[in-house]
Amino acid sequence: MSSSIDYGNLMHRAMRSLIQEVLQGVAENGLPGAHHFFITFDTTHPDAVLASWLKERYPSEMTVVMQHWYDNLLVEEDGFHVTLNFGDQPEPLYVPFDSICTFVDPSVEFGLRFETPEDGDEDGEGFTEQDGTAALEEILEEKSAPQEAEVVSLDSFRK
Template identity: 40%
Template sequence: MSDETPDSLIPYDEIVQEALRAVVGRVLGEVEAAGGVLPGEHHFYITFKTGAPGVHIRKDLRERFPDEMTIVLQNKFWDLKVDADGFSVGLSFNQRPAELVIPFAAITAFVDPAVDFGLQFQAAASDVEPTEHDDPENDGGDEGPAAVSEDGSNVVTVDFGKKK
């Protein structure tokens, strides 16, 4: 594109990111339909903005990961529930169970390293405003997976530059 390309009146970047987040929803929905069993060697790293609207995590997890957190869905997760807007899942942190509620709009990366597949998303400013959706009954010790670094092929990054 050149400097003379007019600004689009169609929000292509938002439309594409919404469609790619729907891929995440469909994949998680298929795992839910299979009783929470991942096929073969598939497993997922899901990175999300902890302060995004609609995210519900324990207070201690939000304190430890004030910006972004990566969870792993592989062997030890339970109660995966998926709807049109996001998903909830049970995970253990420091051997303490926790339920996480994550809207698809809060997701910044989805990786399935078993097949070298990944999606990265750009979070809109409105998606990362801190909210107070902590679970007061679900606080205490925490231990979460480290962030995932992306270097592989098959990673789709959506970043439409906007003219200022």
């Protein structure tokens, strides 16, 4: 028996289980209301499956958006399959749950970030739950997209 409780690993499993349950609900019933997801995952994960041209373009991480067009969402115990549209080109993906770095639903300002040792967590087993807007801003800042993205605070539109 271990000399301590591995809370970090237990939290990772619980949060990935939450993502699995959310995606299973979407697979069965579609996206409700304004919900949509930004999911960043590690493209180097040995079980991740994506087209070679996508892997070349995103050699370490990739953020996908599930919002207006997605197809063939199939949620399994260890990951999910989905077909997404990349410039009018449908591409199937398989994303293992343990490859997910961030999961954000900006419609309700919900976000999860799974920390890695490079993020400053020495044992690599921490996670943070973030305000969805903050997590989305970080995702957009980290991506070196060919076009600039401006994040607008929703607070300015609220009454």
